Amino acid sequence: MKQRNLRSENKKNSNLKLISSTIKNLSKKGINELTMHDVSQGAGLSQGIVNFHFKNKEFLLIETLRFISNEYLHSFQKSILKTENDPRRKLIGIIENDFSKKICTREKIAVWFTFFSEIKYKPAYHQICKERDLYYQSITENIFAELIKKENIKLSKKNIAKGFQALIMGLWLDQLEDPDTFNRIQAKKICFEFIKSNFPKQFKRII
Amino acid sequence: MKQRNLRSENKKNSNLKLISSTIKNLSKKGINELTMHDVSQGAGLSQGIVNFHFKNKEFLLIETLRFISNEYLHSFQKSILKTENDPRRKLIGIIENDFSKKICTREKIAVWFTFFSEIKYKPAYHQICKERDLYYQSITENIFAELIKKENIKLSKKNIAKGFQALIMGLWLDQLEDPDTFNRIQAKKICFEFIKSNFPKQFKRII
Amino acid sequence: MKQRNLRSENKKNSNLKLISSTIKNLSKKGINELTMHDVSQGAGLSQGIVNFHFKNKEFLLIETLRFISNEYLHSFQKSILKTENDPRRKLIGIIENDFSKKICTREKIAVWFTFFSEIKYKPAYHQICKERDLYYQSITENIFAELIKKENIKLSKKNIAKGFQALIMGLWLDQLEDPDTFNRIQAKKICFEFIKSNFPKQFKRII
Amino acid sequence: MKQRNLRSENKKNSNLKLISSTIKNLSKKGINELTMHDVSQGAGLSQGIVNFHFKNKEFLLIETLRFISNEYLHSFQKSILKTENDPRRKLIGIIENDFSKKICTREKIAVWFTFFSEIKYKPAYHQICKERDLYYQSITENIFAELIKKENIKLSKKNIAKGFQALIMGLWLDQLEDPDTFNRIQAKKICFEFIKSNFPKQFKRII
DNA sequence: AATGAATGAGGGTTCATTCAT
DNA sequence: CATGAATGAACCCTCATTCAT
Numbered sequence: 001m002k003q004r005n006l007r008s009e010n011k012k013n014s015n016l017k018l019i020s021s022t023i024k025n026l027s028k029k030g031i032n033e034l035t036m037h038d039v040s041q042g043a044g045l046s047q048g049i050v051n052f053h054f055k056n057k058e059f060l061l062i063e064t065l066r067f068i069s070n071e072y073l074h075s076f077q078k079s080i081l082k083t084e085n086d087p088r089r090k091l092i093g094i095i096e097n098d099f100s101k102k103i104c105t106r107e108k109i110a111v112w113f114t115f116f117s118e119i120k121y122k123p124a125y126h127q128i129c130k131e132r133d134l135y136y137q138s139i140t141e142n143i144f145a146e147l148i149k150k151e152n153i154k155l156s157k158k159n160i161a162k163g164f165q166a167l168i169m170g171l172w173l174d175q176l177e178d179p180d181t182f183n184r185i186q187a188k189k190i191c192f193e194f195i196k197s198n199f200p201k202q203f204k205r206i207i
Numbered sequence: 208m209k210q211r212n213l214r215s216e217n218k219k220n221s222n223l224k225l226i227s228s229t230i231k232n233l234s235k236k237g238i239n240e241l242t243m244h245d246v247s248q249g250a251g252l253s254q255g256i257v258n259f260h261f262k263n264k265e266f267l268l269i270e271t272l273r274f275i276s277n278e279y280l281h282s283f284q285k286s287i288l289k290t291e292n293d294p295r296r297k298l299i300g301i302i303e304n305d306f307s308k309k310i311c312t313r314e315k316i317a318v319w320f321t322f323f324s325e326i327k328y329k330p331a332y333h334q335i336c337k338e339r340d341l342y343y344q345s346i347t348e349n350i351f352a353e354l355i356k357k358e359n360i361k362l363s364k365k366n367i368a369k370g371f372q373a374l375i376m377g378l379w380l381d382q383l384e385d386p387d388t389f390n391r392i393q394a395k396k397i398c399f400e401f402i403k404s405n406f407p408k409q410f411k412r413i414i
Numbered sequence: 415m416k417q418r419n420l421r422s423e424n425k426k427n428s429n430l431k432l433i434s435s436t437i438k439n440l441s442k443k444g445i446n447e448l449t450m451h452d453v454s455q456g457a458g459l460s461q462g463i464v465n466f467h468f469k470n471k472e473f474l475l476i477e478t479l480r481f482i483s484n485e486y487l488h489s490f491q492k493s494i495l496k497t498e499n500d501p502r503r504k505l506i507g508i509i510e511n512d513f514s515k516k517i518c519t520r521e522k523i524a525v526w527f528t529f530f531s532e533i534k535y536k537p538a539y540h541q542i543c544k545e546r547d548l549y550y551q552s553i554t555e556n557i558f559a560e561l562i563k564k565e566n567i568k569l570s571k572k573n574i575a576k577g578f579q580a581l582i583m584g585l586w587l588d589q590l591e592d593p594d595t596f597n598r599i600q601a602k603k604i605c606f607e608f609i610k611s612n613f614p615k616q617f618k619r620i621i
Numbered sequence: 622m623k624q625r626n627l628r629s630e631n632k633k634n635s636n637l638k639l640i641s642s643t644i645k646n647l648s649k650k651g652i653n654e655l656t657m658h659d660v661s662q663g664a665g666l667s668q669g670i671v672n673f674h675f676k677n678k679e680f681l682l683i684e685t686l687r688f689i690s691n692e693y694l695h696s697f698q699k700s701i702l703k704t705e706n707d708p709r710r711k712l713i714g715i716i717e718n719d720f721s722k723k724i725c726t727r728e729k730i731a732v733w734f735t736f737f738s739e740i741k742y743k744p745a746y747h748q749i750c751k752e753r754d755l756y757y758q759s760i761t762e763n764i765f766a767e768l769i770k771k772e773n774i775k776l777s778k779k780n781i782a783k784g785f786q787a788l789i790m791g792l793w794l795d796q797l798e799d800p801d802t803f804n805r806i807q808a809k810k811i812c813f814e815f816i817k818s819n820f821p822k823q824f825k826r827i828i
Numbered sequence: 829a830a831t832g833a834a835t836g837a838g839g840g841t842t843c844a845t846t847c848a849t
Numbered sequence: 850c851a852t853g854a855a856t857g858a859a860c861c862c863t864c865a866t867t868c869a870t
Contacts, residue, residue, distance in 0.1 A: 831868105831870080832868100832869105832870100833867105833868095833870105834867085835865105835867075836864100836865100837863105837866105838862105838864100839861105839862085840860105840861090840863100841860085841862100842859090842860080843856105843859095843860100844857105845855105845856080845858105846854105846855085847853100847854095847855085847856100848852100848853105848854095849851100849852080849853100849854105
């Protein structure tokens with residue numbers, strides 16, 4: 001019994017090591033150049049081990065995407081949970097999170113876009129990304145709904161949520177394309193100005 | 208003389224056919240899965256010809272990126288040239304172009320993001336993309352500068368241009384991720400609302 | 415522990431099989447026509463294995479040259495070790511070895527000349543061949559030095575050693591060019607006559 | 622008529638240019654790496670032209686070998702023709718020729734050995750080389766026969782001729798393997814010593 | 829659970845050769 | 850006679866995957 005637990009502990013451990021190695025390597029190589037050898041090497045394990053744990057390169061990549069997706073979601077959720085029920089603070093929390101030093105690194109963005117670029121050909125990637133987006137979408141829509149109500153204006157919560165999310169993704173891409181001039185503070189400012197221009201009463205004062 | 212012209216005509220023709228084939232294939236395969244065989248086959252030519260015209264796969268891809276980049280720029284320029292000097296109409300022209308049936312197809316977007324995802328590892332891709340962006344950036348900054356002046360408000364032309372561009376890229380990505388619900392009209396609407404909220408006096412009436 | 419030994423045994427074994435196959439094939443094909451497929455096939459192994467063990471064709475060839483060079487040197491050394499300190503017998507041993515059935519086969523000579531022909535363009539080949547030659551040269555020089563002393567004549571040990579080595583290489587080439595009339599005994603006789611004419615007192619009687 | 626002559630003149634000219642280019646390229650590349658493109662480029666002509674003139678890469682190489690073989694033979698014959706009927710002077714002439722600045726260049730030697738290395742697999746090469754050797758052999762055998770007679774000793778003219786030729790080939794190879802220390806004068810000296818030791822009466826004085 | 833030698837399909841690339849101009 | 854774009858066979862090599870240990 002104990003042994004079995006130990007074993008499954010080890011297994012989990014190896015899985016994690018391999019996924020971490022995948023991410024690390026993906027951040028400097030792109031999916032094409034990533035080899036199973038890179039992954040196992042980076043995890044300090046041996047060649048065939050990846051197939052032992054993940055059956056397939058494809059499954060490894062899917063699990064990796066799932067991993068970073070979950071990682072993102074946890075961080076996302078944490079950023080809004082601590083804000084009680086203030087939609088203003090929730091939105092600010094989301095922006096702060098999306099451009100935090102933990103989330104918005106060039107390495108992680110690169111990994112994301114690696115997967116994005118394959119969305120069209122890999123249904124599994126598509127689904128995971130879509131799920132994340134739908135969740136993000138529904139949360140922000142609700143927030144914007146509240147803000148629209150409070151601001152007492154006529155705006156489509158859907159459109160504004162879509163625009164908000166698009167803006168953030170576009171700024172992430174910017175960080176990929178233009179790492180030298182990109183900076184987190186400016187990106188956040190652009191987001192805040194987006195909100196401010198739509199909800200002047202509620203956001204004029206801050207920032 | 209005639210002969211030579213005919214020859215170089217043929218050569219150009221083959222080049223074009225190969226690049227077209229590359230784009231077509233890239234839109235359904237991703238760089239990894241794209242084979243030289245696919246490309247030559249798709250162009251109705253034989254195996255080794257790609258290496259004859261482009262030296263190797265890498266150069267083929269670079270030329271392909273350059274091609275779609277130029278194609279985009281021509282379309283972009285055309286969209287603002289016919290608007291005389293009205294910044295409002297210029298901006299509208301840009302949006303209309305960016306989400307036109309010609310530019311904003313899922314196929315083309317897929318190709319763009321295929322290259323974006325490799326930016327970090329391929330300096331050649333990086334440079335081409337950056338050039339395009341800088342151009343786009345400088346043009347839109349100037350437009351926004353005029354709009355800011357006319358609107359008589361305090362806004363950073365740089366930030367608003369960056370936000371604008373990011374918004375568009377994010378919406379392009381949205382079309383990749385969510386092709387079923389995405390529609391060009393909504394995307395344009397989101398863009399117009401972005402402008403309207405920043406320049407209410409100049410854009411309130413239209414749309 | 416045992417496992418590891420077995421594994422490395424197997425690895426060595428495969429290496430050897432591949433090099434042997436390379437030699438066998440080189441003796442009937444020449445470097446150009448030699449394919450990796452030939453090599454693996456001849457070793458009873460599969461395609462990619464050669465690259466696994468030797469990185470690429472070039473390294474395989476270098477290791478092969480190193481192998482036949484070592485093989486030659488071992489044989490060479492054995493031929494002089496058992497002769498105590500008699501320079502006469504040493505020289506005879508060298509000649510016997512150089513034209514023995516084991517060393518002077520048309521197959522092996524062909525392999526040697528295959529490599530010789532590339533010396534000028536492949537520094538790695540050059541070095542291995544040069545090392546072998548320098549060793550041969552230094553050993554024979556010493557032998558000739560002793561013979562010169564004993565014979566009490568005035569001769570350059572360097573020149574005679576160079577001439578001796580050249581003669582042998584030339585006869586090897588002869589065996590390649592004229593396999594029908596070439597015979598080991600005649601070759602050896604020519605060598606002995608070379609020596610006899612230079613050291614008549616010491617070699618007159620033998621042979 | 623005139624035109625036809627002009628044409629065949631041109632043809633001969635092109636042939637020559639292509640063979641020269643082959644030799645030049647062979648001296649820095651080895652047969653493996655030599656491409657038809659190299660050859661035509663080097664001759665200042667266009668790609669397909671080699672096949673037009675020589676049908677085949679193989680035939681080009683054969684013609685090239687024939688060319689250098691003839692070139693050698695002309696030089697060889699010239700070196701003995703001007704010596705009237707003195708076998709001593711003939712032999713000296715041959716040696717002088719074989720290690721002349723014109724014949725014994727590292728480039729030319731490299732070309733020779735390139736062909737030697739393929740002798741075993743290419744009957745056409747074999748034949749050309751053999752013919753040259755037989756001629757050389759018969760001439761030197763006759764010379765040595767005269768010398769043996771004059772010297773009044775018991776020696777096999779065949780063996781001595783074979784040894785002589787082998788010595789020269791071995792020294793050529795030496796120049797390939799050890800271009801830094803090799804020098805023409807030393808090589809000739811070694812040859813002369815070979816003769817001197819066999820025909821002391823006739824060669825003691827010279828050199 | 830882990831190893832790493834071995835497999836073998838499939839890719840990119842080279843290059844002799846052809847042929848319309 | 851000459852050109853050079855085009856062909857396509859064949860090669861080297863990579864790499865995901867397997868499996869005996």
